[in-house]
Amino acid sequence: MTYIGQPVKRVEGADKVTGKAKYAAEFNVPDLTYGYVVSSALVKGKITSIDTSEALALPGVLEVFTHENRPKTAWFDMNYKDMDAPPGSPFRPLHDEKIKYSGQPIALVVAETFELARYAASLVKATYEQEAHETDLEAHLAEARDPAVGVASLLKPPPPKPRGNADMAMMAADVSIKARHVHGPQHHNPMEMFATTVEYGKEDKDGKPYLTIYDKTQGAYNSQLYVAQIFDLPFSHVRVISPYVGGGFGSGLRPQYQLFLAVMASKALKRSVRVTLTRQQMFTFGHRPNTVQEVELGASSDGTITAIKHDAKAATSQFEDYTEVVVNWTGMLYDVPDTTLTYKLKPLDIYSPLDMRAPGGVTGDHAIETAIDALAYELGMDPVELRLKNYSEKNWTEGDKPYSSKELRACFYQGAERFGWKERNPEPRSMKRGHNLVGWGMATGIWDAGRLFARAEAILTVNGKLRVSSATADIGTGTYTIMTQIAADTLGMPIEDVIFKLGDTEMPLAPFQGGSMTISTVGSAVKQVCEDLGKKLLKLAGKDAKSPFYDANWKDVTFFDGELRLKKDPHVSMKLVDIVALNGGRAVSETSTSMPNPLVSGKYSKHTHSAAFVEVEVDEDLGTVTVKRAVTAVAGGRIMNPRTARSQIIGGMVWGISSALQEDSKMDHNYGRFMNHNLAEYHVPVCADIHDLDVIFVEEHDDIVNPLGAKGLGEIGIVGMPAAIANAVFHATGKRIYDLPITIDRVLY
């Protein structure tokens, strides 16, 4: 039986739909107390007084923590840096009287019940001294500067140095186009609110407690590191558990302030504490940053792009230089000798932005891919043809490395075929249905296919069941299922006999789930550990001189149907459960480490690609845009599970529609505050917005990305969609709408 490549159903599906799967705020530990966060009304300045007496007077309120009475925590910035911290000085909750952004936590009320804590929080009164604030990126663009460089830059390289002379080439070009795009901030808004339940355990002889922490995070080890460093606890005292995450999208890549507050309160009160944020408070930390981009393209009349300038200026906080890769994609997609790519930051009085599904990629792609569309119109060329003509075979932004695989051409061909692209009349406003204008647009998508270091453990129990674990996360991508498939196939076991566990710092180390790297990183580790366990089993099976496996080598055997078999004679076999029995009544276990070989993989540029084709209907009288159908063709290496893969791409496409047409965190710059901070007013699509979505996985072989040949699919689905939609709206109406989201008012005026 092979499971890889099969549409295996989610192994945790039943637990999720029956409510058995527990999330951070659902772990009920004895004698739990509840924290409720008080948020700052002010954007910048300081707290002059904070009156907690009314709250404290309520029976059942245990404590109100503020900057005035908070317990001491670590002194140095270093200790507050989590694994995903950008260069700078991380935000410290309740650190001092200073207010750095609107919605900043200024107090934590802890009470015997949640309702009481929430009520008491409404009685905490703060007075402020206000300072002038800056939250408007567009008003301060001229002050944008180069980002600071730090460890984070390793995964997020700055733009390459300009090459050639883009200005001169632009002047010499036969045709050129120029555009400016403004993207507002967006918030991740996973369904599950951020929450931490801290179970206060026994204390060691120095009085340091053992804490079991149920946290909403995309990386249990990241939360552990953060807590241990700040609260001066040995790692052995801090166990972080996070088996299920109700959506992450990047928001759980960094510990959020409820974790700090819950641990702080638990330690101080010597009680178990849960802190859950409200939906409104979900708008008080990381977000996709406000970004302004300018793109210029020049081309010769035959369609060869001869000059590119792509500049991005993004907002960050006053305390950290959060960066994204926004402009580099342009260089990867279009290998043009005269290219200038630039990226700058403007610190504002906001919280640090945070990676959000295809961070930077979806932003930059929208700009370059609408520019390519505009250029196609200038040239009178089909947009697919123009892309094929300027197809890049190597990545100059990474020193001219070839791609480990790049089946983007096949994406164009197959996507166009399925969509019926050749029926398109390129003339804007030429297609109609009833009183609606119809538009067809397309765009390319690109994302990283990275891989990091990870460890995994595999145990074959005396009952012949395989338990594999690694402290990664499953934010809904299908990790549980795919790792189970990999393990089952590697040791030739029925999938029912295999269980994969994740999200616990008692398990072997894995990085946080992000960047579409889990399949590569953890999948490789799971394969590795199962192979290593298999070798152990072979050794055990061949221990006895009379065993048919006595002198068998690894290459001579296979695992199939719960058995170890000789390749040359499959009838010579031994049940795995019988092999374990030779281990003296003990299970057989193995732990392995897996990491990319930089000597091989370092020579290549590793990416996923896609082509998105979209049909919109625009009611020009009323300004409404509907995405009637979309086809995305994806080159994502080997597809491990077409069911979970498709659902990742569909989810990405839906979010692309959201990004293009709806999503926008609206800040009132008078108050420096996001105003539509709830799900009634922060719009994401509902079912009625989503029509016919189709996904194609093109065949792509890649032996370099990792031993599985699979690339991550968590992000690529969103990348090309906003540009394809914007291009379709242009085709429908003849009007280019540069800024997102494309709402009724932007279509009409």
Place this chain on the structure above:
Amino acid sequence: MNPFAYSRPDSIDSAIDELVTEPAAKFIGGGTNLIDLMKENIEKPSRLIDINRLPLTDIVELPDGGLRLGALATNADTAYNPLVKERYPLLSQTILAGASPQLRNMATNGGNLFQRTRCYYFYDTSMPCNKRKPGSGCGALNGYNRIHAILGTSDSNPLTTCIATHPSDMCVALAALEAVVRVEGPNGERTVAMADFHRLPGNEPQYDNTLQPGEIVTAIDLPANGFAQHYNYLKLRDRASYAFALVSVAAGLELEGNTVTNARIALGGVAHKPWRKTEAEELLVGKEAVAANFRPVAEKLLEGAKGYGHNTFKIDLAKRAIVRALTEAVTMQKATPQ
């Protein structure tokens, strides 16, 4: 959310009594608005008087050919009621354009009348808001006011300024249909025309409607004419469902041949109450039901409209929506995405 007492009276009289003795108490119907507002510390009732036991869930025919909608009939039961569907399809269509099935299953007709504005600043207790906290200022006036009103606003005195809208869909259709709200209070029963039920902010934006202390809504009466032949509810919003209207139009027409004999038009999303102007409707009477004749009506309805920056687009959008809504009411071909 503040601590509160809870009671569940069995009769209308005792419900009224409870409210009279405890003016800081509030009725609770479906709770879909009130509970949200309590969680956000905007409403802090000392007691919730649960009226769900009161015998106000029926939908019954009236002798004059009209229909009485019980205040506690849910929005869903009302929209799917066979008599409503047949005789007041405009109301049915309108209710179904609002909220989501889950909310409509809980929401009551009475509660719908009282739902409060969705103004962001009203909902955020850190922000100034004359409606929530009289005299504190209006955050929306110079702020992010894309969803705000363009008609009947009050913006001359900073301490009473309010440019909020009434968010209900159902009320827009009720206004077009000239429904009558039945109210009972300490001084007995009275009726209030839909047009007089909600009010403009004026100098007292804290009051959304003209209900008097101690009063309860018992029913909503629909007059006999339901404009069932030519009607439309056109709702423009930021997504296809489950969003409040940026602009909406409830239209009902009576035609003889292609000539309009009677017209009703009410707008939602543009004012502190459903917006009607009978002069505008009269412009249509005796005219041919064609777009050219709808435009002056739209102009008339929007007369005096004023934008505040982010919401200025609503003025033109509303006009376009009126023309489209009437056009579709004539043909009854509704092809506009809603």
